[in-house]
Amino acid sequence: MKQLIHTRVVIFCFVMAMALQSAAQNLDIDFIEFAGRTIVVHYTLDDGANSNRQFLVQLYTSQDNFSVPLTKVTGDVGSEVSSGVDKKIIWDVTKELGNFKGNVSLELRGRVYVPFVKIKDVNEGQVFKRGKNYPLNWTSGNLNGQVNIELFNSSNERIWGENNVANVGKFDWYIENNIRKGNNYRLKFTNAKDRNDVVYSMPFTIKPKIPLVVKMTGVLAVAAVAGVVITTSGKGASANGDSPYSTPLAPPN
16 A cells, blocks of 8 residues: 555554552553554553453554544453463554545553443343343442443444433343344444443344345235136126136037
8 A cells, every 4th residue: 555655654652550559550552553544553462460351452543632532443452351471463554544645653552451331231242122122231330420322333323313412221222123223233332421331242143124025925826816706806706706707618509
């Protein structure tokens, strides 16, 4: 990708200096590499003896003065990232910045992940149907707060959203009929007062309320009945469909 060849990437590393008990956490960028239209950030997250904890890891750029985390990223990024070496974040530059040329600085930030909500009753592979209401339930860490609830498809496109929902642990979700059927949909819960505080549901499936095969069966049934009516609706037809002229006439004298 030509624009990447002419792009000089300057790396800044955010080091977590927060100490818990006797262990300090360190977040260090090891190196970066260019792979087609993407930039791969390799980093190490050292949590000392507390290796069972999870972290919220996000990547920022100087394009917006490091104010909003990048969204076109995959890999060891987002919430529930475990500590370890050779962690990778893959950033799709063209999807995020378009046909970009110039200098850009990257900043990697992380903190111990403590979810402000814990989503319940949304299991991996679960099927939801369009045109129906579903109760969303979650455990709230702040009953006085508000959350933004959004639906994203498998391409990480925002399909639906409801802002400033009371963080009381329940919401009546209606799935609109114009949402396409598909797999790997996810719900995103965001703290309305802190956009970095995000929780995703497990991936699930959305299907039509009435399956297409059922609809087609109904159409065929109607067509079959119509065929019978047309066949037996001639003048003078009997109940079993026999014609009154079924007995041959004698030849004329």
